[in-house]
Amino acid sequence: MSKVLVISGHPDLSHSYTNRVILAELEQAIDTITVRRLDERYPDFRIDVAAEQQALLDADVVVLQFPFYWYSVPALLKKWIDEVLTFNFAYGPEGDKLKGKPLLLSLTIGGPKEAYTPLGYNHFPIAELLKPLEQLAYLTGMVYQPPVWSHGMVYIPGVYNTQELVERRAREHTGRLVAALQGLTS
Numbered sequence: 001m002s003k004v005l006v007i008s009g010h011p012d013l014s015h016s017y018t019n020r021v022i023l024a025e026l027e028q029a030i031d032t033i034t035v036r037r038l039d040e041r042y043p044d045f046r047i048d049v050a051a052e053q054q055a056l057l058d059a060d061v062v063v064l065q066f067p068f069y070w071y072s073v074p075a076l077l078k079k080w081i082d083e084v085l086t087f088n089f090a091y092g093p094e095g096d097k098l099k100g101k102p103l104l105l106s107l108t109i110g111g112p113k114e115a116y117t118p119l120g121y122n123h124f125p126i127a128e129l130l131k132p133l134e135q136l137a138y139l140t141g142m143v144y145q146p147p148v149w150s151h152g153m154v155y156i157p158g159v160y161n162t163q164e165l166v167e168r169r170a171r172e173h174t175g176r177l178v179a180a181l182q183g184l185t186s
Helices: 019-029 049-058 075-084 131-140 163-185
Strands: 004-008 033-037 061-067 102-108 148-150
Touching: 004 019, 004 049, 019 033, 019 061, 019 102, 019 163, 033 049, 049 075, 061 163, 102 131, 102 163, 148 163
Parallel strands: 004 033, 004 061, 061 102, 102 148
Antiparallel strands: none
């Protein structure tokens, strides 16, 4: 089976009710998976570029796993993208190191589905808001895969959702993600 690399962009997994569940379930479901938890590796935001590039080189499939923050990736994942996907590694005349590798986005979204419609309070569908990451795949020569996302993935005690509900949604999300990965790794 192909080697799956998951880059976990959650800024603090110890406070996550969903991304933590997704990662644990992925590690149980896929034998050939490597999860790089950026929050544990780089709490100081000082990224080991060579180590991260080597992890990408060793992978057959790359997954970016993150909570959707302000219509984008969290700051630590953005810094990882900026520092690791460099000229002549990920793009440029010699930047073909990621060419042909599938890129799969897996994201958790706090707001409800109806919020991401023209008449919703966020106005734009998720697919449209992900266009910069889709372009990242195209520029690096990676093969952009249909993203996997789930809405209503935030738990605020006594205010919004229950822990049990969001953890159930996280397991359902993982099932869809594993199915997508199986299609890429068989």
